[in-house]
Amino acid sequence: xxxxxxxxxxxxxxxxxxxxxxxxxxxxxxxxxxxxxxxxxxxxxxxxxxxxxxxxxxxxxxxxxxxxxxxxxxxxxxxxxxxxxxxxxxxxxxxxxxxxxxxxxxxxxxxxxxxxxxxxxxxxxxxxxxxxxxxxxxxxxxxxxxxxxxxxxxxxxxxxxxxxxxxxxxxxxxxxxxxxxxxxxxxxxxxxxxxxxxxxxxxxxxxxxxxxxxxxxxxxxxxxxxxxxxxxxxxxxxxxxxxxxxxxxxxxxxxxxxxxxxxxxxxxxxxxxxxxxxxxxxxxxxxxxxxxxxxxxxxxxxxxxxxxxxxxxxxxxxxx
Numbered sequence: 001x002x003x004x005x006x007x008x009x010x011x012x013x014x015x016x017x018x019x020x021x022x023x024x025x026x027x028x029x030x031x032x033x034x035x036x037x038x039x040x041x042x043x044x045x046x047x048x049x050x051x052x053x054x055x056x057x058x059x060x061x062x063x064x065x066x067x068x069x070x071x072x073x074x075x076x077x078x079x080x081x082x083x084x085x086x087x088x089x090x091x092x093x094x095x096x097x098x099x100x101x102x103x104x105x106x107x108x109x110x111x112x113x114x115x116x117x118x119x120x121x122x123x124x125x126x127x128x129x130x131x132x133x134x135x136x137x138x139x140x141x142x143x144x145x146x147x148x149x150x151x152x153x154x155x156x157x158x159x160x161x162x163x164x165x166x167x168x169x170x171x172x173x174x175x176x177x178x179x180x181x182x183x184x185x186x187x188x189x190x191x192x193x194x195x196x197x198x199x200x201x202x203x204x205x206x207x208x209x210x211x212x213x214x215x216x217x218x219x220x221x222x223x224x225x226x227x228x229x230x231x232x233x234x235x236x237x238x239x240x241x242x243x244x245x246x247x248x249x250x251x252x253x254x255x256x257x258x259x260x261x262x263x264x265x266x267x268x269x270x271x272x273x274x275x276x277x278x279x280x281x282x283x284x285x286x287x288x289x290x291x292x293x294x295x296x297x298x299x300x301x302x303x304x305x306x307x308x309x310x311x312x313x314x315x316x317x318x319x320x
Contacts, residue, residue, distance in 0.1 A: 051216075054127055054209040056147040062130035062203075064302070069142040073285035075216050079136065080237060081185060082171070082178040083218070089180065090218035096177050097238070099222040108244035109164035112157065118222050122208060124157065125149035129212060130205060132228040134235075135267045135301050141281045146226050147209035152200045160196070160244050167199040168192070168249035169225055170241035186252045192236040193249035193263070194227065197310050203228055203303060207235075229303040231265045262320040266311070267301035271320045 080090035105115045127147055135141045155167070173189030175181045181188050198204065205226040208215060215221040220237025227234045233253055243249075253261035260274050269279045279297055286292035300307050311319075 051213040054147045054212055054214060056127040056129040056209065056212060059128045059130050062132060064131060064133060064143065066133070066143050067283075067287065068131060069144055069283075069285040071211050074142060074144050074210060075219060077284055078218050079138075079232065080180075080218060080220065081183070082173070082180045082188075082190065082238070084180045085183070085185065091216075093179055094217040097217045097221065098177065099217065102222050102240075104223065104239055104242060106154070106158050106242045106244075108168075109161040109246060110244050111159035111161065114158060118208075121154070121206070121223060124206075125153035127208070132203075132205075132226060133301050133303075134226075134228060134232055135281060135297065137231040137233060137261070137265070137273060137278075139276060139278070139281055140284050141295070142284050145211050146205055146207050147212060148205045148207035148226070150202050151204045151206045151225065152202065154206055154242075155200060158244075163246050164244040165196055166245045166248055167194050167196060168241075168243040168245055169194075169236040169239055170243065171236050172238045172240045186256050189240075190236060191249060191252045192225070192234055193245075193251050194234070195248075195310075196244075198227070198307075201307060201310070203306055229267060229300040229307045231267060233261070234265050264311075264316075264319050266307075266316065266320070267297065268299060268316055268320065269297040270299075271317050 076091050077087045078090040079087070080094065083090045083093040100118065102118045103115050104118075104121065105113070107113045126149065128149055129145050129147050131143060131145045133141060133143055169192045171190040172178070173181055194204070205228075207220070207224050207226045208222065210216075210219060215224065220235075223239050224237040225235050225239065248263060251261075251263060254263055267278075272278055280294040281297050283292060283295055298304075
């Protein structure tokens with residue numbers, strides 16, 4: 001069972017500072033990190049002074065006894081290559097993204113293929129707030145309150161066929177809105193995938209918000225996947241298509257370099273990335289700042305009780 005603290009209230013995990021302290025900006029300028037320090041300010045300005053709220057009930061079963069990462073870091077330190085490869089690029093360039101109207105097509109090996117707009121998606125199931133650990137393959141991590149519902153709720157609506165073994169996720173690729181698509185780092189659009197049992201696991205979240213607010217554009221608005229026991233790149237952003245297939249889908253980073261990014265991409269401290277160790281991680285936004293010690297990485301990011309059985313008998317060094 002996951003660790004949880006039932007005394008934590010939603011208000012305890014949703015700090016809502018609108019403007020950053022001016023003194024911090026002055027210090028950052030002196031330290032040569034002025035751009036990064038401005039990023040949270042840009043974020044709050046871009047998504048408006050009063051962000052749209054989401055009605056979500058905190059699910060205490062997914063509340064780790066860990067310090068929640070402050071909003072300013074979650075929304076300003078991101079990987080979203082459609083807007084650029086630097087961590088500050090998404091907040092700088094994603095604000096041009098038009099998130100309404102927005103629709104997702106659910107297709108492939110299902111009895112009831114359908115196209116749903118974002119408002120219809122929001123009504124599929126009650127919204128929950130879940131506080132998940134998120135681990136990046138680059139060696140950093142955060143603890144984030146996400147708002148959404150289990151992807152399995154949507155999957156059940158379309159009734160997959162028995163031949164459906166995998167679920168493919170396809171993100172928006174619009175060169176007019178996404179300047180990062182000018183690069184040839186990967187073959188656009190961004191594609192990710194899960195095995196059917198992974199997609200149906202209750203932990204896999206169809207996500208519409210964070211901290212009780214709609215998703216900021218730099219975090220994958222208006223809808224994304226969050227798979228907390230896998231490295232962050234498995235959690236595809238700004239989804240426009242979900243497809244059910246019999247064959248394992250070709251995912252973007254696996255096509256880029258299968259030696260470095262395997263299909264499963266489970267958080268595994270025993271399997272190093274070819275260029276660095278995965279045995280420890282740096283928690284972004286730790287109150288101790290640069291003096292914070294690295295954290296020992298947990299197998300399956302600490303969610304082994306909920307997911308390890310899906311990989312029983314598999315060689316997780318071979319199927320990484």
